[in-house]
Amino acid sequence: MNPALVAIQKHRASKHEVSTRYIDTGEVSGILRTQDCTPIAEYAKAQHNAGMFGTTDVKHAAKLPLVIVEKYCNDIGITFSEFMQNPIHIKRVTLDPKNSDFRIWKGNF
Numbered sequence: 478m479n480p481a482l483v484a485i486q487k488h489r490a491s492k493h494e495v496s497t498r499y500i501d502t503g504e505v506s507g508i509l510r511t512q513d514c515t516p517i518a519e520y521a522k523a524q525h526n527a528g529m530f531g532t533t534d535v536k537h538a539a540k541l542p543l544v545i546v547e548k549y550c551n552d553i554g555i556t557f558s559e560f561m562q563n564p565i566h567i568k569r570v571t572l573d574p575k576n577s578d579f580r581i582w583k584g585n586f
Contacts (some may be wrong), residue, residue, distance in 0.1 A: 495543050512544040518578040530582040538586060539571045539579045546570060 495512045521540045524530075531537040549570050550560050560566045568586065570576060 510544055512542050514542040517542050521579045521581050524581045536582040538582050541579055
């Protein structure tokens with residue numbers, strides 16, 4: 478079977494759920510958000526290997542896990558809405574070398 482098709486089917490079958498836990502040690506408390514990013518990275522790799530980059534006009538650059546976007550927003554102090562409205566934020570997260578496993582089209586934009 479086509480590896481890209483297998484990855485797409487696995488990607489659709491998984492929920493990519495984000496887990497949220499409240500932690501209170503008595504001295505420190507906080508919220509911990511986690512997500513299994515492996516299926517997303519596998520999907521991106523399969524799409525890249527199959528050449529599923531989009532069209533010549535519109536490229537599918539990456540499939541970013543929600544926890545990475547949330548961390549970026551928290552680190553620079555913006556809301557998710559601000560992240561989505563300003564393309565520079567998406568570009569920064571997508572082109573960050575730490576997120577290369579989630580890249581589909583490896584070109585620059």
